[in-house]
Amino acid sequence: MEAHKPAAKKRKLTDKNVPNALLHAPEFAEDSAMYRDLLQMERKLDWTMTRKRVEVHDALQRIIPATRTLRIFLSHTVSGQPWQREGGEAAEPNPETGENIPAWQLRIDGRMLELPNSRAKDRNPPRKFSTLIKHMIVELDRDTALYPEGNIVEWLRGANQPALDGFTIRRKGDAPTKIRILLHLEQQPEQYKVHPDLSNILGIKEDSRIGVIQALWNYIKTQNLQDKMDRRIIRVDARLRPIFNSDTVYFQHLPELVNRFLLPPDPIILHYTLNPAIPPPEKPAAWDVEVKADDSNLKSRMQHVVMSMASDSAKELTKLDEEIALHVQSLSNAHMKRQFLRSFADDPRGFIQTWLASQSRDLESVLGSGPSEGATVRQEDLKRSEFFRLPWVEEAVAIQEGMRLAAKAGM
Numbered sequence: 001m002e003a004h005k006p007a008a009k010k011r012k013l014t015d016k017n018v019p020n021a022l023l024h025a026p027e028f029a030e031d032s033a034m035y036r037d038l039l040q041m042e043r044k045l046d047w048t049m050t051r052k053r054v055e056v057h058d059a060l061q062r063i064i065p066a067t068r069t070l071r072i073f074l075s076h077t078v079s080g081q082p083w084q085r086e087g088g089e090a091a092e093p094n095p096e097t098g099e100n101i102p103a104w105q106l107r108i109d110g111r112m113l114e115l116p117n118s119r120a121k122d123r124n125p126p127r128k129f130s131t132l133i134k135h136m137i138v139e140l141d142r143d144t145a146l147y148p149e150g151n152i153v154e155w156l157r158g159a160n161q162p163a164l165d166g167f168t169i170r171r172k173g174d175a176p177t178k179i180r181i182l183l184h185l186e187q188q189p190e191q192y193k194v195h196p197d198l199s200n201i202l203g204i205k206e207d208s209r210i211g212v213i214q215a216l217w218n219y220i221k222t223q224n225l226q227d228k229m230d231r232r233i234i235r236v237d238a239r240l241r242p243i244f245n246s247d248t249v250y251f252q253h254l255p256e257l258v259n260r261f262l263l264p265p266d267p268i269i270l271h272y273t274l275n276p277a278i279p280p281p282e283k284p285a286a287w288d289v290e291v292k293a294d295d296s297n298l299k300s301r302m303q304h305v306v307m308s309m310a311s312d313s314a315k316e317l318t319k320l321d322e323e324i325a326l327h328v329q330s331l332s333n334a335h336m337k338r339q340f341l342r343s344f345a346d347d348p349r350g351f352i353q354t355w356l357a358s359q360s361r362d363l364e365s366v367l368g369s370g371p372s373e374g375a376t377v378r379q380e381d382l383k384r385s386e387f388f389r390l391p392w393v394e395e396a397v398a399i400q401e402g403m404r405l406a407a408k409a410g411m
Contacts, residue, residue: 016324022335065189065208068293070132072268073109073166074181075284078102078276081174102174104276106138108181109166109284112293128163132291134184135267138169141178147171157186176275183268187292195261201239206265208292213258 016039023032078084080100110129138153153169171177189208199205202215220226220234227233227248234249241247244257268289344351 016321016328018328019332019335022331065292065294067290068115069113070110070185070289070291071113072183072270072287072289073107073284074270074272074287075107075109076104076274076280077107078104078280081276083277083279101172102276103170103172104177104274105168105170106179106272106274107166107168107284108136108138112291113288129166130157130161130164132186132293133157134186136167136184137182137267139180139182140171141180142171142173142175146175147173174276176273176277179272179274181270181272183270183289184265185268185289185291188294189292191265191292192262193265195263197243198258198261201243209255209258209262212262213255216254216258 018032018035022028023036025032080102082102108129110132111126112132134157136155140151140153142151144151149171155167189210191206191208192212193206194202194204194212198212198216202212202219204212204215207215223237225235225237225240227235232251234251234254236244236247236249243261249257270287272285
């Protein structure tokens with residue numbers, strides 16, 4: 001039983017160029033020019049699409065800043081306070097066991113608000129509050145002689161710390177306490193405070209490094225400070241001269257100069273008063289703070305659009321390319337048939353003779369026969385005496401004679 005042979009893989013046609021003979025034919029010159037223009041337009045469109053795709057992929061790798069709102073909640077609870085000990089002597093504080101000693105705890109929470117009119121499927125899981133801040137300091141306004149526990153609480157984010165939804169600070173006491181909270185936010189891209197000398201010129205107080213450089217470049221273009229001959233040189237005006245201490249600055253040195261005027265941003269300061277003598281409020285106090293964050297929602301939408309368009313467009317474009325290549329091949333075959341029939345109509349006798357001679361040469365090439373191999377001799381060669389003086393004739397005669405003598409002797 002013969003083994004099943006795998007089906008031959010169908011070869012795809014990829015050539016979309018019309019044959020040169022058809023392109024230069026006078027009767028098809030106009031249509032050929034239109035087709036060439038379409039091919040050129042397709043190449044430009046492919047190049048533009050590829051460039052845009054690369055730009056989108058590059059944008060997905062970089063930070064896309066967006067202004068988001070961080071809502072911070074402050075609340076507190078109390079325990080063991082006098083107004084809570086109205087149940088008799090059993091509720092009195094016990095210093096030995098530590099039960100019913102007046103105490104309170106402060107809770108600091110925060111969450112990023114969702115963008116208005118955002119779809120539920122585009123929302124990403126909310127970030128933990130601790131991932132949105134870099135450094136936090138809580139200052140308690142209390143008498144250190146009465147409360148030696150420490151009036152400053154500091155938290156600094158580390159590399160391997162778990163993400164937290166909020167922070168809780170516990171202290172003993174029943175006296176009203178003023179609390180001051182300093183938050184250093186984690187912003188993307190990182191924000192800087194601009195030195196007043198440069199801030200008064202550019203009109204910005206806080207921005208990213210790229211934003212400050214862009215603002216300075218816009219000022220240079222607005223004031224026409226770029227040199228006319230050498231575009232790399234910036235002619236410093238009277239406002240920038242005291243800052244840069246030079247009359248000219250090279251364009252590539254602008255980032256280095258801007259770095260000198262970038263300062264750490266001011267922290268977010270929140271004030272909260274905690275009074276254990278009265279019941280805590282039912283609802284926590286809230287503050288809204290604007291932060292710069294990477295727009296993950298936009299990135300996810302861009303990624304989805306790129307992936308969906310890439311797969312759908314690739315299939316459709318491949319199908320169209322195959323159809324165009326098939327039509328071009330059909331057109332080439334039709335052109336060859338047309339040329340064949342036109343040549344036959346112009347000179348039937350000469351065309352047939354030329355065609356038969358061509359077919360004879362092709363047949364000899366296919367079968368590996370002809371004068372050079374000695375298997376077949378054409379009649380026109382036998383009519384020439386110099387054909388029998390070729391080097392191979394003597395060797396062929398010797399071999400033939402040897403075979404005849406061997407057969408005669410019965411060898």
